[in-house]
Amino acid sequence: MKKLKLSLLVASSLLSANLVAGELTVVSFGGAYGAAQKKHMIDPYIKETGTKILFEDYSGGVAELKAQVESKNVKWDVIDIEYIDVERACSEGMLEVFPHDKLPKGDDGKAGKDDFIPAAIGNECAVGNIVWSIIFAHKNDLKTKPKTVADVFDTKKIPGKRAFRKRPQVNLEWALMADGVALKDIYKVLGTEKGVKQAFAKLDTIKKDIVWFDSWSQAPQLLNDGGAVIVQSANGRIYSAIKKDKSDFNIVWDGQVYDLDGWAIPKGSKNKEEAIKFILAATKTKPLAGMQDVAYGPTRKSSESLIAEEVKPQLPSAHLDKGIKASAEFWADNGSQLGEKFTAWLIKK
């Protein structure tokens, strides 16, 4: 029994060894985006402070975060979260409140709080990191090329599979757009029971032609290996496939749902102070401008002067009139309920 106790003691001390201070677990979405973050945010910070950073991937959503917080076993210290999820995560107590008044000045000397675009620090739990967008893309050798969201939902005009991310967000918005609802009314209509029915009915028309994926990194891959002729994707993933891998893809901005991503700290993180320091450093003018590597726009005004001319037309901000901003508030209020409906719809034949 004593030996057992001893070995348990050894085992537990080994387990807790990786919780020592000066270590930070940062999670983000991986792929080209993760690489850009590593280059401009993670590596410079490691070099400057000597902090050991474990940089991991996840596929978004609040589920994993919620599981960690509720089981009081928080392994993550900093998380890259989509703003469409941040309102819900913050209001359900999954994130720490972030001290926005500590944000440092921009490189042009403007006070931190004024330098950020308002939406970036609009939520008390997060600091905006990028402006990105969900768009659709296709290969250039496609016979009839989709021009609008309505084309995505038109399998007669363009036969073949469409790949969508397996969650109601964006898909329901697109279904309404394709059904002719005006851009400014999307969330108003989706807030009614009739509107939800309308959206699902529209999705029904292409249900058998949809391939569902879980992680953004699957989108360019599905397009590449012919798993789908049109894919829903984060714009940066397609941009990077075109630029780095010389893929013959084309981005269509019609119906783009743009959103912010931000850094936040899971509630109960064991390295909260260190996490705050990291976020403050990672959201300075220069690191934010570095996200142009994957065509994601900066959340600081002072970063804009650092964006290369040829990247500018590839940023979501160059196409604002063609789409809508994802509503974090709408999805905070209706996320779980529509999620349930979506799952039930998905399973039904």
Next chain:
Amino acid sequence: MPNTDTTTNDTSDHLALNSEHTQKYNQAIRREKTKALVLVLPLLFFLIVFFITPIGYMLYRSFYNPTVANLAPKTAEILTQWQDISKLPNEETYKTLAYEIQQLQKSRLSGKFAEEVNRRLPRTGSVIKRTARKIKEIELDNVKNYQELLTSLHEKWGKPEIWTGIRSASDKFTINYYANALDYKLEPSGEIVKQSEDMQVYLPILQRTFTIALIITLLTFLLGYPVAYYLSLIPLKKASILLIFVLLPFWTSLLVRTTAWIAILQSNGVINQSLLSLHIIDKPLDIIYNQFSTILAMTHILLPFMILPLYSVMKGIDSSYVRAAQSLGANPFKAFIQVYFPLSLPGLSAGALLVFIISIGYYITPALIGGVDGQLISNLVAHHMRSTNNWELAAALGSVLLVLIIALYWIYDRLVGASNIKL
């Protein structure tokens, strides 16, 4: 009389000796038992920690959910006094809830509260969340009429329905999750009714899971029986080489095997490309991300579980029985059906039971290549564990599955006899 005495003495002496022996014998037995117990102790410990406790906890979680009662304890208490649910609760209730929602909003728990109530009464989550956002800034001590306040924040507070939702969500013990797992719902009034048509998912999926498991069992039998039969007939040396081909996939990672199927079946995969280039088809077949690919891949993956027990039983069947039957006038077919097949039944039972029970709980393959109509019940359990965080419903679904499997095993035991299984 003395005689009798002696006899008695003799007997008692005899008895004394006997009882001493018995005692020693019992002691020895007890020692052996203790030794055996010590030996199985690690396993017992393992089972209790990693098997019995989680399952017990799962069963417990499937009907115990104190979240709402813990988050808003005063509201939960005051609502128990609310009798006539066709009328609105009193002003005191409104006041209590207003304060508790504000408190929850400040500690950023109002969202959790709303989500929990929403599970009991859909479409109320957004009402609570919107109210919570607005109530944050209001100085509640200066409010005169709390009912008016809440109703002005959201009109649904002016109807009793949402209150019934909160009240039933504050019950610490509920059978709602079991009702949900069987496509029923527990109305706030306590009535159990069928879910609306578009929300009925679990029973059809359970049915699909059992159908697919049956199909897979049948397919593995049809494919595996001849293989095992052939293996049992050929010389041992040859058989062990051929057995490697059965075992090789068995040793390969499950993920690798499933991914290999993706490479074979996808739109521009091996099959489609060959058929296209031979002009047999003019557009790729839909043979992946559906029920078909799930059944195909699972049959492949589970085939060794059928072949191995069959082979081990067939190996032990004395071929002279069949020969005897034939020499007594049975034709080869009759000899096989009436003599050989019954003898191989223990292996078949074991294989079928293994394949069937493993496929009922299968998760990875349907998750990767099941698309939409190939999803099985475990995928839904995982969905509720990982995506919706509705662990209570996941637990209820798991328990339903557990009960069904135990019931099936019981029926099987009745029909075939569990002792008849040979591995």
